Amino acid sequence: MSELTAYEISKKSREKGRPTAVKYIEKITENFFELHGDRKFGDDKSVVCGVAEIHGKPVTVIGIEKGDSTNEKVLRNFGCAHPEGYRKALRLMRQAEKFRRPVLCFVDTSGAFCGIDAEERGQAEAIADNIMSMMGLKTPILSVVIGEGGSGGALALAAADEVWITETSTYSVISPEGCASILFKDSARAKEAAEALKMTAPDLKELGAVEKVIAEDGFGEEFFEKLKDDIAAFFEEKSKMSTDELVARRYDRFRRIG
């Protein structure tokens, strides 16, 4: 993959046809049962949540879903969550904590939804609450970036024990276009911004923002099988740890960045 430039990878991370969260949920978990709604306002279809099993062990799964077809994209709001989406995710993380099952998040979003209704319902508060709550959640959390990891809207589901990323995914404080337009006053300089932001998997690993880069191998059956086994092994290992140690290590993971 090293032959691709950062901007090419950034475009690839948003390309039509790559597997989205529901595909990962289908391939990696068994008996997924979707749980809807934040019990406060509504059900955000950009965030798919539920309970399932991985190799027979219970897990709570949360994924930001962009949708594949045009209809599906509209239904999913292009993977841009509203506050109620983050609050639904938090509700189910709390539930996972209660029943001591691990939380698996799939992250794929250009960012939290930017609009009047999202602001009115407290987008900032919702994201802040998720991040702070995840920092203390007494159950293992693994987040996998499977496309775009866009800013605070991605971090709201990635304040985790580990963050993994597939090799043509990105994770960044801002999109290359947004950065170019604000800092370089020219959105055409997105290519340059993509390089400068160090948003690709190898750079993120070097900076300590992700632990593992996952080879995609064309997203075939083997890719999902291997990922499933790795996730199961990760949760197995983390389940042996005391919750105090788990939470302390999560704190240290972020504490040492910067």
Place this chain on the structure above:
Amino acid sequence: MGFDIRKFFFRKPNIALEGGEDDANAFVPEKAAIKCEKCKTLILSDDLSANGKVCAKCGYHFKMGARERIRYISDEGEFEELFADVTAGNRLDFPDYDDKLEKARAASGENEAVVCGEAKIGGINAVCFAMEPKFMMGSMGAAAGEKITRAFEYAAEKKLPVIGFALSGGARMQEGIISLMQMAKTSGAVLRHSQAGGLYISVLTDPTTGGVSASFAFEADIIIAEPAALIGFAGPRVIEQTIRQKLPAGFQRAEFLLGKGFVDAIVDRRNLKNTLSFLLSLHEEKTAKETNDEEAAV
């Protein structure tokens, strides 16, 4: 007067989700007299400073520097700075960032976008931090995140309350993913301080947006906003560009957030010290002896 005062005060909204650090207007320039941005009254600079940088006629709150803010609410001479040596570096070799940092330091006289320390407010010790508008509009990178994290860790260890003045255009783009990670780092420290029983009062000032509003600014026990402060996740310009329509008047202002239930109270800056003193004393842990002594004194 030989200068065109309008160029100082007629600013276009320039607040993006992340960044917006070029919005260097809206500050009181070093002039003898200033025209209020809202009511256009000409105010003497000295009078404005004496009034907490609030227009005496219409109540418009001008921006305030970090150090000035802490001084304004602290008891006379009761502020000791902490973590002053924490400074930003250009970890990503981001183009023009070194230059921007240098300019921000020159413009603000500060090393970083946050000033932290221990202060006494109404006789009660508290850890305070304030964000500096002249330092890249309070943008949060590794150093700002580190200082705020240390402030909460220090407060947790010393069992002190925290008062934080949020002011930020968001995460500092030039530090890429490292700046995003500061949201989790600071949030973790806020949580630890909270779990240790510590009181945290967040004061949202104009503007509080992006990665700062979506982390420690909104994680406090009590959230106070200054009148008319712009508070939100996405900046208004970004929203208008996205939805291609004008935003309603007053949208994302402190009064709007109060109505929607996202801030506890709006407090005029001139009453802030009294309010903070009261809230601190209400939460002060007193020994049984102190309580008895007070009752005896009444």
